[in-house]
Amino acid sequence: xxxxxxxxxxLALVSVAGFATAKDAPPLKSISYHLAEKPxxxxxxxxxxxxxxxxxxxxxxxxxxxxxxxxxxxNRDFPKFDGKGVAFVSAGYRLSPQVPCPVIIEDAAAAIAWxxxxxxxxxxxxxxxxxxxxSAGGYLTMLxxxxxxxxxxxxxxxxxIAGIIPVSGQVTTHFRVKEVRGITGSPxxxxxxxxxxxxxxxxxxxxxxxxxxxxxxxxxxxxEENDLMFITxxxxxxxxxxxxxxxxxxxxxxxxxxxxxxxxxxERVSKVIDAxxxx
Numbered sequence: 001x002x003x004x005x006x007x008x009x010x011l012a013l014v015s016v017a018g019f020a021t022a023k024d025a026p027p028l029k030s031i032s033y034h035l036a037e038k039p040x041x042x043x044x045x046x047x048x049x050x051x052x053x054x055x056x057x058x059x060x061x062x063x064x065x066x067x068x069x070x071x072x073x074x075n076r077d078f079p080k081f082d083g084k085g086v087a088f089v090s091a092g093y094r095l096s097p098q099v100p101c102p103v104i105i106e107d108a109a110a111a112i113a114w115x116x117x118x119x120x121x122x123x124x125x126x127x128x129x130x131x132x133x134x135s136a137g138g139y140l141t142m143l144x145x146x147x148x149x150x151x152x153x154x155x156x157x158x159x160x161i162a163g164i165i166p167v168s169g170q171v172t173t174h175f176r177v178k179e180v181r182g183i184t185g186s187p188x189x190x191x192x193x194x195x196x197x198x199x200x201x202x203x204x205x206x207x208x209x210x211x212x213x214x215x216x217x218x219x220x221x222x223x224e225e226n227d228l229m230f231i232t233x234x235x236x237x238x239x240x241x242x243x244x245x246x247x248x249x250x251x252x253x254x255x256x257x258x259x260x261x262x263x264x265x266x267e268r269v270s271k272v273i274d275a276x277x278x279x
Contacts, residue, residue, distance in 0.1 A: 027052045027078075033091065033114035037153050038106065046092040047107055049114070050076055053122055054085045061128035061162065061270045062087040063262070064115050068135030068255075071096045071104055071176040079134070079167075080256050083263025087124050089115050093140070101177045101195070105150055108140040112161070113154035128270050130163045132262065134255045136176075138169020142197035146205055163207040163269045167258045168218065168251055171197045171225045188221055198225075201232050207240035208233065209265040213254035214247050222251070240269070 028051040034040050040047060054060050063081075065088055067074040076090040091111035093104050116126050133141045144150045145164040148157050172190040173183075183191055192198050210230055215223035223245055230243035242265065246257040 027090075033111045034107075035110060035114060035117070035154065038110060040107075042094065044094070044098075046094050047110070048076075048092055049111055050078070050088075050090045051122065052078055052088040052090070053124075054087060057085050058123045059125045059128075060085055060087055060123060061130060061266050062089060062115060062119050062124045063165070063266065064089045064091055064112050064129060064131045066091055066093065066108055066111075066131075066133030066137030066140045068133070068137050069095075071101060071136045071139075071174060074136070079132075079262075080259035081263060082259045083267070086263065086266055087119065087122070089119070096176055096180060101174075101180055105140060105143055109144045109150035109154070112144055113151060113156055116156060116160055117154075125273075127273055128162045128266075129160075130165060130266055130269070131161055132165030132167065133169065134167045134258075135169065135251065136174065138166030139171075139174050139197070141166045142169055142171065143195070143200075146197050146200035146202075147194075158206055159204070161206045162273060163209065163265065164205070165209045165211065165258075165262055165265065166226075167211045168213060168222055168254050169197075169210075169226075170222065171229045190221070190225070198229060198232070201229065201236060201238075203233075203236045203238045205233075205238060207265075207269045208238070208242070209261065210241070210243045211254065211258045211261055212243075212245050213249040213251055213257070215245065217248075217250040218254070219251045 030048045033049050034047050067077050076092045078088050093107035116129050120126050131141045145158050145161050173196040175187040177195045210226045212223045212226050233241040244261050249257045
């Protein structure tokens with residue numbers, strides 16, 4: 001029997017998901033996140049974040065969220081979230097082919113570093129910064145959260161992240177990255193090189209919550225690849241990894257189903273962090 005945590009959620013549950021909480025303050029818009037270590041040219045103003053903060057709460061957890069779009073499109077958004085008291089940092093990033101694909105990963109790292117450094121100014125706990133994203137955003141989430149080179153310029157490491165929550169993210173090298181690097185063949189042919197999250201698996205990574213849609217209707221190979229990541233992490237004795245395959249949800253709708261999974265994971269891991277105390 002596979003060591004798989006299979007989550008089955010009814011569509012009725014999805015329909016009740018909403019933003020972080022009805023009492024959240026209005027979003028703070030278009031805050032530049034690039035830090036002095038790596039100044040950039042950003043004429044389209046994509047290297048910014050929007051913040052949605054919970055009111056009347058201190059020391060809250062934060063989810064840095066990266067949108068999907070195949071690394072070539074998409075815009076900042078706030079995911080649906082069936083929970084309360086969590087801040088959202090919705091991060092934009094520059095796109096291919098306007099910039100090389102490694103620059104996109106650098107943008108994601110800069111947004112995460114900015115959040116860890118600055119969320120306390122807004123009332124959040126920098127030890128409770130989670131990262132997540134849908135599709136291409138999930139891919140960026142895993143690369144920055146698993147490959148230490150991206151956060152290193154900021155004096156940070158994956159261990160400074162509270163948890164990683166990719167939603168239908170590609171765990172092999174992204175099809176757009178393969179394209180621009182001249183790797184030919186079917187987009188479904190997996191490549192595991194330096195741009196594949198699978199290449200960086202370790203028992204020492206932060207807590208991980210893998211979420212996909214139903215394998216019957218998801219992107220081809222997407223569920224099976226995430227399953228491989230889950231099984232590999234378990235075999236490497238990673239102490240805190242979950243895999244949720246959401247019934248009847250496809251690549252587009254899985255982000256709505258994730259609304260019920262993400263807050264449970266964030267709350268559980270946050271309690272562990274609180275119990276550990278300072279340090």
